[in-house]
Amino acid sequence: MNPAVRNALSVDVEEYYHAVVFREATQGISAHSFASRVEESVERVLALFARHEVRATFFILGEVAAAQPALIQKIAAEGHEVACHGDRHELVWHQTAQEFRADINRAKGLLEDITGQAVIGYRAPNFSIGRAQGWAYDILLEEGFRYDSSIYPILHDRYGHPGAPRFPYEIRRNGHGGLIEFPIGTARFWGVNLPFGGGGYFRLLPLALIRYGIRRVNAHEGQPIMFYFHPWELDPDQPRPPMSWHHHFRHYVGLRREAAKLSRLLQHFRFSTARDILGIQ
Numbered sequence: 001m002n003p004a005v006r007n008a009l010s011v012d013v014e015e016y017y018h019a020v021v022f023r024e025a026t027q028g029i030s031a032h033s034f035a036s037r038v039e040e041s042v043e044r045v046l047a048l049f050a051r052h053e054v055r056a057t058f059f060i061l062g063e064v065a066a067a068q069p070a071l072i073q074k075i076a077a078e079g080h081e082v083a084c085h086g087d088r089h090e091l092v093w094h095q096t097a098q099e100f101r102a103d104i105n106r107a108k109g110l111l112e113d114i115t116g117q118a119v120i121g122y123r124a125p126n127f128s129i130g131r132a133q134g135w136a137y138d139i140l141l142e143e144g145f146r147y148d149s150s151i152y153p154i155l156h157d158r159y160g161h162p163g164a165p166r167f168p169y170e171i172r173r174n175g176h177g178g179l180i181e182f183p184i185g186t187a188r189f190w191g192v193n194l195p196f197g198g199g200g201y202f203r204l205l206p207l208a209l210i211r212y213g214i215r216r217v218n219a220h221e222g223q224p225i226m227f228y229f230h231p232w233e234l235d236p237d238q239p240r241p242p243m244s245w246h247h248h249f250r251h252y253v254g255l256r257r258e259a260a261k262l263s264r265l266l267q268h269f270r271f272s273t274a275r276d277i278l279g280i281q
């Protein structure tokens with residue numbers, strides 16, 4: 001452990017049925033037929049963070065904020081950073097520039113009205129800012145965002161920018177100022193970026209390996225990791241509609257072990273909000 005380096009801890013606040021794999025697997029079933037479970041699962045996350053006395057960045061979906069304003073106020077009141085995960089979990093590469101602007105503007109305005117605090121961080125649903133969506137960074141700046149955390153510098157079948165920088169850097173500057181990109185955490189082995197930043201990989205890989213990777217980045221490179229997970233990953237009792245083996249594995253693997261695994265991770269490394277690590281006032 002390198003006590004000098006703090007890592008960024010983040011939570012993408014959405015319902016289990018917003019997850020892209022779940023949505024894809026249950027196509028044709030309306031989201032309205034699934035019961036909301038986000039409140040209970042966020043409460044689990046807040047209790048975990050309180051136990052470890054750690055603050056995190058919550059990238060919150062506008063749709064969830066509209067349904068659960070008191071929950072969002074509680075997140076802010078407990079000292080966490082409230083940031084934006086878009087409005088309805090529509091993937092950026094399925095939106096026009098105008099639709100994207102309307103989506104983030106609505107979600108940001110709602111989160112700011114609820115918390116009374118400026119929202120400056122954004123994470124795209126499923127990291128969906130591809131190479132063809134560079135316009136999104138200009139729009140984020142124009143809409144008052146200061147940082148983005150939507151790039152996962154790995155090779156992946158759905159998202160990923162394997163050659164992108166691995167640590168925070170200015171991805172765009174225009175008349176509205178500079179936008180920092182805080183990529184999801186990777187460790188580099190044998191010239192390849194491996195995923196150590198959370199999500200399904202965290203559920204799948206042994207904790208000892210994840211710890212080794214983060215320690216290596218903190219100690220040898222002197223850099224922070226951006227780590228993320230979802231509240232629904234702490235909810236093993238969520239509905240399990242029929243789906244293909246492949247979808248089932250990707251969505252449900254490791255849910256029962258997730259809480260204990262996160263708890264052990266939080267014991268081993270120092271974490272804080274993205275805003276804090278980036279030093280944005």
Ligand SMILES: [Zn+2]
Pocket residue numbers: 012014018019085089124125126
């Ligand atoms: Zn999401």
